[in-house]
Amino acid sequence: MTCRCLLQSRPPLRARSLYFYVRSSTAFKIVLYPHKTLVSDQLLACGAGAVGRLLHSRAPHASSSSTLWLREAATASATPKNLRGSHNLPQKRARKKPVAVAMGPEKRSVSEAGAGSAVSAQPQQQQQPRKKQRKSSSPDALLTAEVRQAAKHNDPLAGLAAYDKAKAEGLELNISAMETLLYLCSGGRSWDTQIANSSAPAISAATAAEALPVTEATHSADRPMSEGSVEGSSQAVQACDHQPSSANGTDPMTDSTSKQDARKADHSTSLSSEAWADIAQRGRAIWQEHEQRGSANTEVAYTALGRLEAMAGRPEGALEAAKRSLAAGHQAKLRSFIPALKSFCAEGDFLQAFEVQSLILEHDLDLTEEEYALLIGVCAHGAPWAQARAVLGSMSRELTGLQESTLAAVQRYFRSAAAKEALGVGQSEWVVEQCTVSEDGRPSCCTGQLQAMDLSEEEYEAFGRGVAALAAQRERKPRDFEAFVSFLGRNGPYGAVVDGANAALFGQNWEEGGFSFAQIQAVVGQLRCERPALKPLVVLHQSRLKAGPANEPTAAAFLDKLRRQKQLYSAPFGSNDDWYWLYAAVQAGPTALLASCDEMRDHVFQLLRPKYFRKWKQRHQVYYKFKANGTALLTYPAPFTVCMQHLSDSGAWLFPAAQSDRWLCAMPR
Missing domain, CATH: 3.40.50.11980 (Rossmann fold)
Structure with a gap:
């Protein structure tokens, strides 16, 4: 095997490393360790039948002999031209046992070998990487892994199958597996759909077909999307509101694995409403078994219970689950109240919906755009104008651009009989239409001027x-x-x-x-x-x-x-x-x-x-x-704020769309 040095002449340095190209496409490194100083003056060729200029010592140390070590460094390119120096080869490799190059009966320094000596060495064969031995997992750990795998695919049937298998083998769910299984039985990633299907049609009727196509306009290039997007709101609430509470530090409600695997097949979409009813019933039975054993329940478990109650059409039970979580000493979180709020709004019960809102505000939690859309939507079921106006005022202070679903809820309210209570003498209806706003803040649909709204x-x-x-x-x-x-x-x-x-x-x-x-x-x-x-x-x-x-x-x-x-x-x-x-x-x-x-x-x-x-x-x-x-x-900032505003001149309410320059105008006539 022939080796050829790819480094040019270098000045004398301690611990100099030289790289060689080998015909077998494997690069080797001669390491001259610090305890001996060996210097390369010229290019070196070594191998069978080849005699080259060898390394010689200019500053030998006390010891009369030195050891030349050869060890594998990297896999080289097929042509030496691709390797222009040692810096082209990886510097950090796994440590391998060095192989001494024999120089005779005793170890001799290269300088003692003479100019006519030839150095030959056979490289050590590459060591096969050791296969990691699988750690033997306990049955409990295997059960937890199966349940979490089912959660990745949003497959409640697989999770229940793992649970049935564990019961047959006499195993009990640990806290982490129980939370994840309850999360699956309460709808998993698609629980919003399940509550809409199992409740009154108030939420599911919120279709985009009812809404004016506000977001069909061309996107604004001047207004940043973040100013009108609700994504920052929901993500900010999640960052502060969702914290791991399981024993292993994961939270099935917000676990990153669920987000990463959201693109995978969602097995829950193929299930019928009857199947989901059976799954929810199994989930409540699992909860009762867990509670009868006297096991401690976490906030995640109480939230899953609230979702199960909401899916069963029992909003009072969903609210009771949130209250039980607070009574158990768990930190108040927005998600604990959402099942009850959505369920009450789905039934059109605005009195109970506003009671849930009061509880949320009592615990210093911020509502997001989704919750405000629910509240303004439920106002269409006969809520007094004072309550509806309070919701609109909060939306004006806390939201900027609105999503299409929120604009649809606004339209439904202003077209309802309840909204007519706000009309003055001689006014018979609210006219809801699209409009644009000029650069100085004047809407095209009505008189008035949008204002700059700042923090107090x-x-x-x-x-x-x-x-x-x-x-x-x-x-x-x-x-x-x-x-x-x-x-x-x-x-x-x-x-x-x-x-x-x-x-x-x-x-x-x-x-x-x-x-x-x-x-x-x-x-x-x-x-x-x-x-x-x-x-x-x-x-x-x-x-x-x-x-x-x-x-x-x-x-x-x-x-x-x-x-x-x-x-x-x-x-x-x-x-x-x-x-x-x-x-x-x-x-x-x-x-x-x-x-x-x-x-x-x-x-x-x-x-x-x-x-x-x-x-x-x-x-x-x-x-x-x-x-x-x-x-x-x-x-500089615009002379007006892109947020929902009420114009006193015309009595109109204007709502900006998050994804376009269009506004929605509700004006009395």
Whole structure:
């Protein structure tokens, strides 16, 4: 076997590693360990019938002999040209037992071998990777695995089959398996469909056919989707509301495996309503058996019980399950009340539905758009105008753009007999139609002007406390964020906060792009020109201030000026600078602006209460882009807020669509 060195001559270094190309397409490495210094001067060829220039020692150590080791390094390319040096071969490989290259009866250094000696070695055969031995699982663990596998496919029959098999073998469900099985029996991922099919037709009648095609219009390119989307709301509630409660740390109601396997076959869709009724009955029997044994029930189990009661058409039982969960000392969660709320709304019982809403608000839980759609929909069953108006007012404060299903519920209410109670003298009906809104906030369907809706003073304080609490909780060193709060107290308030990293990286995803301090300077300069009364603050991570671009003369001068003016803050290592610029902008109050093109959709911002965050973002975020000459073009918030509003001039109610520029207008006539 012939080997040929692919490295050029190198200077003498201790522990030099040389790579060789072997005709068998296997690369080997000669490792000259630190206890001996062997130096390569020239290329080496070695093998049967080949005599090459050998390594010789320039600085031998005390020992007169050294050992040359040969061990496998990587699989090489078929042609040596593809390997231009040692850096092309993997540096981290599994450790293998080194094989000594025999040099005679005794181990001799290469320098002793002489120029005419030949070195030959047979590489060690590759060791076969050891197969991992399967750990023997207990019957209980196998049962849990089968039930969880059934949950991945949303297959309640498979879960019940595993349960029956366990009972036949004398096994009992552990807490995790019991929760997952109850989750399956209560509908699993499709429980909304099951409650709609098993209850009165009030919910299932909410079809898009009744609604005006508000979302058929062209999507707006100027309004970010996050401003009108309810996804941030539901995800934010899930982040704070859904926490693992099982013994193994998983939650079948929100387990990530369910989301990952949502694309797999959903076996529940092939089941009839009669089959689901039998499955729900089995689920209640399993619950009773578990309760008779005196086992502790978790919040997840109580939520599943509430779903089972709702599927059976017993909303009072669903509400009782939520109350029992609270009485057992479990943390109040929105999902515990949803089965009762949906069931009461499905039956058109607005009195009980608003009782559930009161319980939710008593525990400081935020309703999402889905719950508001249920409440405004149930108002069509004879609720007084005062209650309907209260729901509309809450929607105006806490929601922005509305989904099509919510707009359909709004239309059903304003077309109902109950809505006529709000009509004045000489008015006979509500006219519900589509409309557009001009750039200055004037609707095409009626007279009036949309207003800019911002947070109240109390809401600003609550929002600021929430941001600070989350930041301190997630910082490695909470004192770092406390130091920033002190900095703002000494030098603030800052009316224009700049997300430095976002500005510097905007449009830089090209070959010669990089971190541009010139773009930060352009944004700051334009803010000073157009909003001279607002004191700017640039927030950057400390790593950005120590990198190469920050040392360029222009950038260094710009940063020094900001430091002298107390208009630069560097988030320390281990901190997330997002919390810093967000808190600074919120703390500055109603007149502050945040210059950033970050849509703030990631998990960090989903932890914030959406009823504060989305409306604040819409009123205070400034977007930018850059001209060819480097000048920044700033886009300020619109003069009105994209949210549901009531126009006193015409008495009309306007509802924005989340996925288009269209609005829904309900106007008395």
